[in-house]
Amino acid sequence: MKNEKIKFKDRLKDISAGLGDSLKESTLWGSIFRPGSPFRKGYSDSPRNRSYVVMNNVLYHLHPVKVKRHGVRLSYTLCLGGLSFFTFIVLTITGIWLMFYFRPTEMAYVDIQSLQTSIAFGSLVRNMHRWAAHIMVLVVFLHMSRVFYHGAYKAPREFNWVIGVILLILTLLLSFTGYLLPWDQLAIWAVTVGGNMAGYTPVFGAQVKFALFAGLEATEATLLRFYVLHVLFLPFIIVIFMAIHFWRVRKDGGISGPL
Amino acid sequence: MVDIPEHLLLKTAEARAKALGISVEQALAEMRGEAEPTKIEKEPDVIEVTPIEVEVKETPAPAAAVKETPAPAAEKSNGQVPTEVDFAPETKVTQRLLTVVKAKPIQKPTSEPVDKVNTWPHLMLPEFISLMAMTAFLIFISAILQAPLLEEANPNITPNPAKAPWYFLGLQELLSYWDPQIAGVMIPLIIGVAAFMAIPYIDRNKENNPSKRKYAIMLWTFFLAGAGTLSLIGILFRGPGWNWTYPWIDGVWFDDLLDWVHFE
Numbered sequence: 450m451k452n453e454k455i456k457f458k459d460r461l462k463d464i465s466a467g468l469g470d471s472l473k474e475s476t477l478w479g480s481i482f483r484p485g486s487p488f489r490k491g492y493s494d495s496p497r498n499r500s501y502v503v504m505n506n507v508l509y510h511l512h513p514v515k516v517k518r519h520g521v522r523l524s525y526t527l528c529l530g531g532l533s534f535f536t537f538i539v540l541t542i543t544g545i546w547l548m549f550y551f552r553p554t555e556m557a558y559v560d561i562q563s564l565q566t567s568i569a570f571g572s573l574v575r576n577m578h579r580w581a582a583h584i585m586v587l588v589v590f591l592h593m594s595r596v597f598y599h600g601a602y603k604a605p606r607e608f609n610w611v612i613g614v615i616l617l618i619l620t621l622l623l624s625f626t627g628y629l630l631p632w633d634q635l636a637i638w639a640v641t642v643g644g645n646m647a648g649y650t651p652v653f654g655a656q657v658k659f660a661l662f663a664g665l666e667a668t669e670a671t672l673l674r675f676y677v678l679h680v681l682f683l684p685f686i687i688v689i690f691m692a693i694h695f696w697r698v699r700k701d702g703g704i705s706g707p708l
Numbered sequence: 709m710v711d712i713p714e715h716l717l718l719k720t721a722e723a724r725a726k727a728l729g730i731s732v733e734q735a736l737a738e739m740r741g742e743a744e745p746t747k748i749e750k751e752p753d754v755i756e757v758t759p760i761e762v763e764v765k766e767t768p769a770p771a772a773a774v775k776e777t778p779a780p781a782a783e784k785s786n787g788q789v790p791t792e793v794d795f796a797p798e799t800k801v802t803q804r805l806l807t808v809v810k811a812k813p814i815q816k817p818t819s820e821p822v823d824k825v826n827t828w829p830h831l832m833l834p835e836f837i838s839l840m841a842m843t844a845f846l847i848f849i850s851a852i853l854q855a856p857l858l859e860e861a862n863p864n865i866t867p868n869p870a871k872a873p874w875y876f877l878g879l880q881e882l883l884s885y886w887d888p889q890i891a892g893v894m895i896p897l898i899i900g901v902a903a904f905m906a907i908p909y910i911d912r913n914k915e916n917n918p919s920k921r922k923y924a925i926m927l928w929t930f931f932l933a934g935a936g937t938l939s940l941i942g943i944l945f946r947g948p949g950w951n952w953t954y955p956w957i958d959g960v961w962f963d964d965l966l967d968w969v970h971f972e
């Protein structure tokens with residue numbers, strides 16, 4: 450066990466051991482990797498360099514140099530907040546890929562069909578995007594439950610919980626707007642059900658439904674509306690709120706606890 | 709020699725002149741090396757120190773050691789070599805109490821120091837591993853599970869039942885219990901969302917230890933159980949006309965997982 454540990458530490462020291470020295474000595478290499486980077490020549494595993502890995506790096510925008518010991522135990526956050534973010538990244542990447550092959554018009558259904566049958570990896574990427582969307586809703590919800598059970602919404606983190614609820618709603622809206630895009634029977638009727646529910650709003654019901662559907666019922670105008678919301682508007686908003694969310698986690702003194 | 713600015717030189721000369729009782733011009737000349745330096749006639753006052761017998765402990769702390777080298781000024785005074793002592797043995801009172809200053813730091817620590825570890829590698833490595841694990845899992849299920857694609861959208865053919873996406877099915881089930889025309893949908897929804905946002909402001913209990921917030925934990929667990937039950941009913945037990953069906957008798961109406969479980 451002890452031996453294993455040392456071996457692993459040695460691996461950390463030499464992330465870039467396989468790369469040639471002449472490459473690592475070049476001006477270009479040195480200009481890319483700032484001092485403290487494990488990819489620089491002569492990196493040694495010292496407390497100072499461990500700090501520099503984060504501090505001298507764009508990562509400093511996300512992570513502090515040091516974190517509370519209990520916070521890094523996998524059993525504490527279960528990495529759920531992180532996984533919410535990762536799924537979002539995966540969704541962004543696969544989503545951009547899908548955009549190359551999709552038109553939010555009467556061609557939408559045909560585009561999805563040909564994506565699945567005649568485009569390399571089309572089926573795989575579509576499946577990834579779809580399942581990742583389901584996973585994200587689930588993971589965000591589990592993250593919320595984790596936060597609740599830890600009482601992590603208590604002072605000074607009250608407002609980050611509020612931002613979290615906004616993130617949950619945005620996540621659901623992203624998923625819901627995406628649901629319509631394949632333009633099949635599943636899509637149109639799920640959205641119709643949702644839209645009709647919104648239509649029962651007292652007083653403004655008709656207006657709410659009209660704004661949502663871009664008309665009286667789900668049509669191609671609705672498809673375009675949902676598409677723009679799905680690929681541009683909602684991701685834009687959610688990224689802003691995520692930035693605030695992460696920033697608040699740090700400003701509120703890092704992860705809460707220990708219990 | 710480095711050029712010393714004139715005003716600084718003058719200032720120094722004035723100070724020297726004052727200390728030695730000579731004229732400023734004289735001092736300036738001395739400093740420029742144009743005249744012999746004035747000999748210091750007046751000896752500084754030396755406070756006589758009575759030598760104190762000190763027992764040298766086995767390992768005296770460095771500060772407590774008797775200084776062997778006497779101050780040069782004191783040496784000149786009267787031939788006698790005074791011993792400088794920078795501490796007083798406990799038996800001898802050599803000072804009087806002027807005031808008591810409470811030992812108080814200038815900066816007041818307001819929080820306990822916490823046990824911390826470096827982000828790299830202790831946090832970033834697990835993060836990286838879970839990222840890889842999740843990606844691998846995603847690629848795996850995407851390779852074996854086909855996402856559903858039904859017939860092209862047709863506003864004229866209403867499927868029965870028409871179900872919302874799964875995460876809204878609990879809500880759809882809940883809403884089926886009242887007439888939406890009367891009870892409304894958006895208003896309860898907005899109140900619900902506002903209630904969620906208000907949780908931290910309602911729960912004023914400062915404890916975060918589970919054993920000290922049993923009530924809160926119980927409420928959330930009820931919420932989870934309720935939401936889970938409603939969702940499962942909506943997903944598995946609702947068929948045409950939103951009537952109760954048994955999945956093992958009547959089949960399942962849940963197209964999200966169409967190609968996963970082969971119903972019917």
Ligand code: HEM
Nearest residue numbers: 526530531533534593601602609610613614616617704705
């Ligand atoms: C897109 C969705 C979300 C993302 C990407 C996200 C991300 C994160 C991350 C990375 C953390 C750091 C700690 C951890 O991993 O648990 C965190 C903490 C936190 N999140 Fe979220 N989150 C999301 C949604 C939510 C929701 C829905 C809530 C609650 C309503 C919430 C409330 C909080 C709170 C209060 C903390 C501080 C927890 C602590 O200090 O222990 N977040 N979030």
